[in-house]
Amino acid sequence: MTAAHEGGADPRVESVGTAVYTVPTDAPEGDGTLTWDATTLVLVTVRSGATTGFGWTYGAPPTAQVVTDQLADVVTGRCALDVPAANEAMSRAVRNAGRPGLIAGALSAVDLALWDLKARLLDLPLVRLLGACRPDVPVYGSGGFTTYDAGQQERQLRHWVEEQDIPRVKIKIGESWGGATRRDAERITAARRAIGDTTELYVDANGGYSRKQAVRMAGHLAQQGVTWFEEPVSSDDLTGLAHVRAAVTADVTAGEYGYTLPYFHHMLRADAVDCLQADATRCGGLTVWLRAAALAEAAGLEISGHCAPHVHAHAAAAVPNLRHLEWFHDHVRIENLLFDGVLDPAGGGIRPGADGAPGHGLTLRADLAEKYRTG
Template structure:
């Protein structure tokens, strides 16, 4: 294999972008978001990958992963992924280490596709041209006017027929406001748009059940993390009692996490985040686990990191068009996708890899490391 291209170098950069308004969900508030970028080079060809994670993630890449991957063939990405997972054994794979691996893994897949001159979807083997998306945001910090404006932007301006808002405000302590916001959301999007909610694990079991009954009256079809995804038995119990789909999985960093969730019959649709679960290599395996049980998978956040791999699985439900990340990806990259009509078409322009290019003159103002 000496004639194959090798990984010659890795580099990292950290960008922190303020939100355009204060944001919060049921259990967390923030006013800025950090993207850790990894670039990998083979000869004159460069691939990029990224994760939304603390700046310390870049340090993990430099200290634990760069030496592990440099010198390997650039075409054997699963092999590199396995070596990286082994390299962080003592550091601990779940969490920041898995996010670091994810950024490198995505960059390696992008590099391989660029070396072969193919869109990543074509390299992976697309089973669909269009990847459905849903508009996601509706933060608990939004007032009625801002929530309405955002929802109408997705449905009326972009033609996205499915949207999601956050509920479970302040760890479930504001049930009345949660339901008022759901009522307003339904009024904003009309009767034909699919309406989803995400409690981010903010409710107790009893609360989640009570709220779920009220959500049914508003035609909510997707109830994400009504309780913490750490409590699989409780999540499975709620799934059996509620008429809408109960979903979770965004905090999965390892493949066994997804298997445990599926084995517990805890979700109707598995969520997985390619920037957290050690990359495209493991995301594809999580999709296969769900497919074997007759369940769909949905890509969580980071839409441009997901789009091509989402096109490659037969059991895709949709991809989250998350306001915060869409805004950042539009700020930093050229080659972003258009969700008009409710779907994106990764690889349609024939651009190799993910089709993204970092626009350094745009990005530099946000660089912190």
């Protein structure tokens, strides 16, 4: 705890900084609707006295400019302990700039940094500050990109299942906006063959299919024991998601592109999903992610954390209706590269806060990270 806080004065946010890191992929990556060869992490640091917290989002480099130009002055000078108040102030400040998209990512990164700062000021692991519901968080291996050949896909799946003992894995399908369904089916069959009968198999079409394509594909999914069908159609098509959900046996899931709390409300009211996904690096940080989890719980559904596993870990352990957290290859690789204190998914789960380190427990490997800094 800071000396200022011990003396009775509220600790204040004194500065907000940013850094941009762009890390090439270890192989070409792609899903049903997009391909990429590098990923950008936008880091936000907030300081109060001698204590610094940090958070991040994955997105375009101009996200850092939004933080500097539109959000830094909003939170500077505020009580560092009142994170929801800062979140609300930021949301109001960007009204005319347009909250969804890149600005939501910037707001989320600041919110995440503020939660880390608060926990460090109080010398608590973030999960202890939030209040734990569970000692560990189930994860699923996620990758299986459409750009992988058969050998790459099998090696990745076997790494998760045989070397890390993760009992649930996911591959990408919907290649070329649904234009390669035969290859999709072959890759699903090959994935099942690689992981055996006891490991859960998930697929993610990233909105690449039409409604009827998704329903037709569902027969093969059922045959191969697939239980998770993520974004079978665009997540903007809530009616379509609901129609697919009613027609298939796999759980239909979506929500990663939710930038505001009302988005999740509309998705739940439309009966569009069996499990809600939310991404704290997009939806408004942990402040809004926890509220999305409460919305899902009220609807009788579970929530799954989308990507950025070390961002979500502590909050995931703090909600009663968690299903699991995505152990996404691209982001795991970057977070392992840039930070010390990363978590180990061996056995299919992680234990945030188990080492007692304050905040989210990570420290930036500044010297190594500098190699990838682009802003």
